[in-house]
Amino acid sequence: MESKPVYIYPISPTELHEQYIAKVDSSVERILKKLSQEKEEEEQLLTVEETLKFLKCSKQALWNWRKNGILPSYRLGNRVYYKKSDIFNKLIKQE
CATH class of the missing domain: 1.20.5 (Single alpha-helices involved in coiled-coils or other helix-helix interfaces)
Structure with missing residues (x-):
């Protein structure tokens, strides 16, 4: 050694x-x-289609959640987007 x-x-x-x-x-x-x-x-913005795949829900359910204020959405022009952070927060809180 x-x-x-x-x-x-x-x-x-x-x-x-x-x-x-x-x-x-x-x-x-x-x-x-x-x-x-x-x-x-x-903070990534998801399209409606991406959100549907992420949540594995129907388009009608997502629309109802948006209209009832359960899941906030954001409009840019004619398109609707959802923040990934909002989705996570809603899933965690389960209000």
């Missing part, structure tokens, strides 16, 4: 603290970036 030399570099407490903070900052940035990507996915 071959031995390897160990090098000891003198480091001040301030430098050690700065290195530690830099590592923590990079970890926090990575976590925040991941969370923001997940949030963007939740």
Whole structure:
């Protein structure tokens, strides 16, 4: 077994603290970036057809939920969209 030399570099407490903070900052940035990507996915707008596939329900049921205010919808021109986050929130709350 071959031995390897160990090098000891003198480091001040301030430098050690700065290195530690830099590592923590990079970890926090990575976590925040991941969370923001997940949030963007939740804010995705779904068409009526995509919503029907996602919820596995009939077009009539989706229309009733929209008219009764159970599931909010958004209109852009002649098209109707649903926010994925609204769908998840409604499924979780089950109001």
